[in-house]
Amino acid sequence: MISVVVPTLGRPSLAVLLDALAAQVDELPDPEILLVDDRGDTAGELAVPGALSAYAKVLTGPGAGPAAARNLGRRAARSPWIVFLDDDVVPAADWARRLVADLAVGDRVGGVQGRVEVPLPADRRPTDWERGTAGLAVGAWITADMAYRRAALAEVAGFDERFPRAYREDAELAHRVRRAGWNLVRGQRSVTHPVRPEDRWVSLRVQRGNADDALLRRLYGPTWREDLDLPPGRRPRHVAVTAAGAVAVVAAALSRTTTGTPRRVLGAVAAAGAAGWAAGTAEFAGARIAPGPRTADEVTTMLLTSALIPPLAVTHWLRGWWRARGERPGAAG
Known part of the structure; x- marks a missing residue:
């Protein structure tokens, strides 16, 4: 059994992620998809593809940032492995199959990171913002796609909610997991992380x-x-x-x-x-x-x-x- 936790602010990119998961959900053993709507008081209905409806559950987050939203999903998850995905990534077509292989690891491996690919323009040099996003491709233990054993997360009490932004909360968690004696490794599954439009x-x-x-x-x-x-x-x-x-x-x-x-x-x-x-x-x-x-x-x-x-x-x-x-x-x- 595998739980997938996706904290979201209801961005349009979520639909792309859910469609990609729906196309391969049957390849996951007894899947559980937990969507944490972290818009707080403005939370609305999230559209879930029909292929995911039997596996998906929408939770209302506190609107306190991704660390708190992921903790809510972690506590609701029933699986021994919990996979955290950001709502703006797109899993590769073979993501589910490779995820199952990635999680076939030794008992003291507490987490397995997926590979993150950031597409950059082919016809020009990337902007400063695009280069910053591309840094995700070489980041260590980032939760754009990171799987943890539920036991490892429970031992360290999950994400530290003193980190309110999508910044450093994943690296800090990984540090405590490793200090607790768990190993973290890199897997072979991959997601694409498009560069979202931003102003200057x-x-x-x-x-x-x-x-x-x-x-x-x-x-x-x-x-x-x-x-x-x-x-x-x-x-x-x-x-x-x-x-x-x-x-x-x-x-x-x-x-x-x-x-x-x-x-x-x-x-x-x-x-x-x-x-x-x-x-x-x-x-x-x-x-x-x-x-x-x-x-x-x-x-x-x-x-x-x-x-x-x-x-x-x-x-x-x-x-x-x-x-x-x-x-x-x-x-x-």
């Missing part, structure tokens, strides 16, 4: 994830990235660029209230800070523009957001650090 400001909105990074730092200490198999980030550079800009602004303001040597010194400090801010911002923008399509719209977006991201990232980090004071490792959900 999406890179600013995703900076809210820095608050979750701050929580991880509180929980697991300075080696949290290595411990959770996460790539290095740019936060130290963002801090340096933000500090340089702040020094420039403060020194320039103070210089207007003084005369003589102090004014000259403050002016020099302001100029140095401004130069540091400009150099850091230019390096960041260049690193994002170089691998992209370099269209006028993309270059403009990268220039604008590269100036705004460092202070925004630092602000979210500090907010998360303050909110996470006193937090301790362990699931809270």
Whole structure:
């Protein structure tokens, strides 16, 4: 028996996922499909294909994010294996057959990750947002397609609901599962994760994830990235660029209230800070523009957001650090 848990916000992509599951559900042993409608008070009826109607159940989530929605599905699941799928992936035609083979593993394997493929444009270089989505293809233990033994999830109390976004909650769970003595492996099944359309400001909105990074730092200490198999980030550079800009602004303001040597010194400090801010911002923008399509719209977006991201990232980090004071490792959900 296999349970498939899909947290959803009712996006159109859900219909594509359900159609793909319906086409191969008969290849799953005694399947159970649990759809967690996480729209909170706005939850409505979800359309389930007829081929899935005998296996599917719709649960109303708390509207508290994917970690809480997956925990609801986990608690309702009856199978020894629980497969988590995001509502915007498309399982390959042989996904069910390969899933059954993936789960034929040793008793101490607590989780098996599927392969995630992100289609990118063939006729141009990918945008910054497209490259960010493509990172899912090399991510470790992401719940776009991740199967866990119910016993392993129960031992660590499931997802930590202190992580409210679709960000880091899966890596944090995997870390606790491995610390509990379970092994995690990669399987052969695959899903496609299309790049969803977004506006030019999406890179600013995703900076809210820095608050979750701050929580991880509180929980697991300075080696949290290595411990959770996460790539290095740019936060130290963002801090340096933000500090340089702040020094420039403060020194320039103070210089207007003084005369003589102090004014000259403050002016020099302001100029140095401004130069540091400009150099850091230019390096960041260049690193994002170089691998992209370099269209006028993309270059403009990268220039604008590269100036705004460092202070925004630092602000979210500090907010998360303050909110996470006193937090301790362990699931809270």
